[in-house]
Amino acid sequence: MILVTGGAGFIGGNFVLDWLATSDEPVINLDALTYAGNLETLASLAGDARHVFRRGDICDRALVDELLKTYCPRAIVHFAAESHVDRSIHGPGEFVRTNVEGTFTLLEAARAYWSALEGDEKAAFRFHHVSTDEVYGSLGPDDAPFTETHPYEPNSPYSASKAASDHLVRAWYHTYGMPVVTTNCSNNYGPYHFPEKLIPLMIVNALAGKPLPVYGDGKNVRDWLYVKDHCAAIRVVLQKGRLGETYNIGGWNEKPNIDIVHIVCALLDELRPDAAGSYSRLITYVKDRPGHDRRYAIDARKIERELGWRPAETFETGIRKTVEWYLANPEWVANVQSGSYRDWVAANYGDRDDSRA
Ligand code: NAD
Ligand code: DAU
Structure with a gap:
């Protein structure tokens, strides 16, 4: 059993689907179902006993303690976060709460749980923190891509909150000996991506005949990775990554x-x-977006060399699959846009908590 946080979001949802497609090890999925959480992404797992969903907040220590005690997971894979840079500019408080306080709460609960384990179970336990390349700040046009030793220079409330969470995870390793590993990944794209982010927004707006808003001069650079390649990288790091290390994950697709x-x-x-x-x-x-980072680029040689991971998709194959997926799944998009996926959530998991939307 593994505990996944944020498993109803874009990457967490893809991770849960991929995990259960490649393994029979059950998943307990803790997700608050904010505006970004969507259980329709996991509809194919309905009735699958290997997936246990629990709606709840990672800041709720009693709930996290209860889940750890009840399910005794061998690992925690921590995706849950507020993830959208534009939203962080307009409302940074929730980013500090979930990304910093939430990660702190999880770390403390995990530390208490891990401390009480013994023998092989204790040795096997892992806390995998999923993070972003945005913690490194912005590159100039001729700068080398980010390596794992690049200084932290976050520029948005989102990236600052993720940087803070990375530092907490690092400190829990050095101070308490917690078995942690952190991955810093570049921009993901693929199925089930909420249409507030660049690629799904462009697809959805284009199909609706709406303007395609490009910030500033359109020359800001991102490094793109197909989401299923990110999921595969996390599985490899969880299995073979060295404790206390960080691994950059990217697609060499600037x-x-x-x-x-x-x-x-x-x-x-x-x-x-x-x-x-x-x-x-x-x-x-x-x-333009205020404080818009000009360029991100990931040097992924460490994970490639040490753990043998390589992306399976090129940008050309991944983006084609992504556009095809959106064309084939108009209901998913329509339900997200109308908010009607929430009716399904309310019917299955109780009323929506509007204070967290
Ligand atoms: P997302 O916004 O699509 O999903 C986040 C999920 O977390 C949602 O299901 C939401 O309901 C849940 N959540 C939010 N606050 C919560 C709380 N307090 N308690 C429990 N659950 C909560 O995000 P994503 O794009 O899937 O990103 C997942 C992780 O990967 C994040 O940590 C993000 O920083 C990181 N990341 C994202 C990208 C990317 O390109 N999207 C790249 C690198 C790293
Ligand atoms: O680099 C990893 C990060 O990638 C993750 O940590 C974040 O969670 C994820 O949201 C993403 O952040 P970005 O800010 O890079 O993604 P976004 O899709 O919002 O924007 C991508 C680029 O496109 C960015 O330079 C801003 C620009 N943009 C975005 C939107 C939504 C536009 O030009 N127009 C738009 O409408």
Whole structure:
């Protein structure tokens, strides 16, 4: 049994689906079901006894203690977070609460649990902290990609809160000897991605004939990784990663945002031609994001060399799969946009807690 936090979100949801597709080891999934949590992503697991879902907050120490005591997981894989940079600019408080206080709460609960374990169970236990390349700050055009020893220079409330959580995890290793490992990954894309983030927003807006908002000059660069490659990397690190280490995960796919938007438009032109002409006509430059980091790039040689992980998808294959997935799953998108996925949640897991939306 492993405990996954944030397993109803984009990456956590893909991770749970992949985990149960490749292993019979059960998952206890703790997720608060904020606006970003969506159990429809996990609908294919309905009735599967290997998946136990528990709606709750990682800041709730009594709940985390109860789950650890009841299910005795051999590992915690910690995805739960507030994840959207734009939201962090408008409301940073929730980012500090979930990303910093929540990680602290989990670490303390995990420390108490791990301390009481003995023998092989104690030796096997792992706390895997899922983090981001944004903690390293912004690169200039000629700078080398981020390695694991790059200084932390977070620039947004989101990345600062993730940096704080990384530091807590590091301190729990050095001070208490907790068996932790941290991964810092670049921008993910793929199925079940909430359409507030660049790639799903462009797909969904284009199909609706709405403007495709590109921040600033569109030349900010991100490194893109297909979400299932990230999930595979986490599985490998969980299995073989060295304790106390951090591993950067990336796809060697640096691209300016405007190129990404053109690639998405070209795929839609091919797969769902629009009588009005190319979807690229909808591209609209808008005001830049405050403090917008110019460039991220990941040096993934450590995980490749030490653990033998490599991405299976190129950007070309991954983005095609992603656009095809959105075309094939309009109900998932429509339910997210209308908020009606919440009715399903309310019916199955009690009323929505509006204070956390
Ligand atoms: P997401 O926003 O899609 O999902 C986050 C999930 O966490 C949601 O299901 C939400 O309900 C849950 N959650 C939020 N607050 C909670 C709380 N207090 N208690 C319990 N559950 C809570 O995020 P994502 O894009 O899947 O990112 C997952 C993790 O990966 C995050 O830690 C993020 O920092 C990290 N990450 C994301 C990316 C990316 O490109 N999306 C890249 C690198 C790292
Ligand atoms: O680098 C990893 C990070 O990637 C994760 O830690 C975050 O959780 C995840 O949200 C993502 O952060 P970004 O800010 O890079 O992702 P986003 O999709 O919001 O934006 C990608 C780029 O596209 C960024 O340079 C801003 C730009 N953008 C975004 C949106 C939503 C636009 O130009 N227009 C948009 O409408």
